[in-house]
Structure formats: C-alpha cells, structure tokens
Amino acid sequence: MAEAAWITTIDEQEASGQTAAAYAQAANRETGRVAHILKVSSLNPRALLAHRTLYRTLMFGSSPLERYQREMIATVVSAINECHY
Numbered sequence: 001m002a003e004a005a006w007i008t009t010i011d012e013q014e015a016s017g018q019t020a021a022a023y024a025q026a027a028n029r030e031t032g033r034v035a036h037i038l039k040v041s042s043l044n045p046r047a048l049l050a051h052r053t054l055y056r057t058l059m060f061g062s063s064p065l066e067r068y069q070r071e072m073i074a075t076v077v078s079a080i081n082e083c084h085y
Contacts, residue, residue, distance in 0.1 A: 005037065007040045008041060008043060009036075009039040009042045009043075010039070010042040012027070012032065012033060012034060015042070018045040018046075019042055019043075019048075020047045021045065022042075022045035022046075022048045022049050023042075023048075025049060025052070026048060026049065026052045027036050035057065037051075038051055038052055038055070057073075058070065059074075
C-alpha cells in the first residue's frame, strides 16, 4: 500500500494576509469553504490562485470532453492514486 502524503494546510478561519485574500477569491460563494484540492497550496497564495485558474480551465473551459467526462477522469485517477477526491 502507498504511504499517505501529509500536506500542511491553513484553515479558512486561520487564514490571514495574502492567504485570506486568496481564499476570498477561491472560496465557494455559498459555503465560504475552499476546496481541499486548492488548500494544498495554502502555504503559497500565489500558487493557490494559479492552481485555481488551471483547475477551472481544465474542468470548465472549452474542451471536446463533457463536464461529466472530466469528473470521471479525475475520479478514476484519484482512485488509482489511492487519493480521496
């Protein structure tokens, strides 16, 4: 079995400065929560926002793949990597 990776993240309530500003841009408008896939970059707010742009482009941008197909690919890759998605 693969070893689990542990990445230090900053919770929304603990964020300040540039991290809080990045969270304000990246948070779900309804819940105020930041997706875990973005939080892995919370120690580097600039990277977090770049990651968000990449994620939104891949998942919501123009593509020959339908949205459900993109989610299916992400889910399968996560399962193969034994990663919670």
